[in-house]
Amino acid sequence: MNIGDVAERSGLPAKTIRYYEDIGFIRPARSANGYRQFAQKDLHKLTFVGRARSLGFTIEDCRTLLALYEDRGRASADVKRVAQQNLADIDTKIADLQEMRATLSHLVTSCAGDDRPDCPILDTLGGMPKA
Amino acid sequence: MNIGDVAERSGLPAKTIRYYEDIGFIRPARSANGYRQFAQKDLHKLTFVGRARSLGFTIEDCRTLLALYEDRGRASADVKRVAQQNLADIDTKIADLQEMRATLSHLVTSCAGDDRPDCPILDTLGGMPKA
DNA sequence: CTTGACCTTCCACCAGCTGGAACCCTTATG
């Protein structure tokens, strides 16, 4: 398979696949003309990474997960630990965003949104106490 | 005020303040020794930006908001529009994260997390259908 | 006079790609 095929089948842009080679996720062979030749294994790994990324795992998480994925004798506890940490990170992000949302929503509601200059949003940003 | 004072009062690191000068948020005067001399106005603007950033506004949003903040004749509708867009973006992010969370939480729950190699998390990442 | 806390600039780096330039390879068509 050439990079275009793998891009289509994995759902990742070709640029991203080259980048993933660059950072060592895959090591495709090269044919005589210099084109990357991808094996099924490469496609699997790329698809795996694509899914992991879409679930919010970082590149370094993916590196760990890929190593565990390749290691047939790994303990599921190791994988679970990475996933749980990711879950906790996601929970933190959600909580932060919800707090932001509440504050901002309150501001938006209190703003008339007309053509007059009086604006509680700006007033608050410019003047609210440090907390 | 020197940069250290402004940093303390605005709650922003000095590095960030220099960066904000770099991107044109503020234009502090310089004293004879080359030190930045901050006016109250600069402190207000930095504090304003700090708050807006903590509510998830991008740097470009802040540029817009600062311009509106400075413009005593602005229409509150303009500010509200920016805030509402930000709110919508936050909602999208929260929804995305919640979807991630649900999938990942399901995976974590289904994984034994023991010392055996069988792991539903890796199985799913490596094998689930493209959707 | 030296120490230490400031301040300055500049350059490099983080994640995770993405865009573009400049070039090569392959295949089909006129």
Next chain:
DNA sequence: CATAAGGGTTCCAGCTGGTGGAAGGTCAAG
């Protein structure tokens, strides 16, 4: 046979929003 379209290749730069560190100037205290 020339050429044009549509692959592929490399490398370099840039995005966001800063952060870290080196090398050096300045200032007040002891």
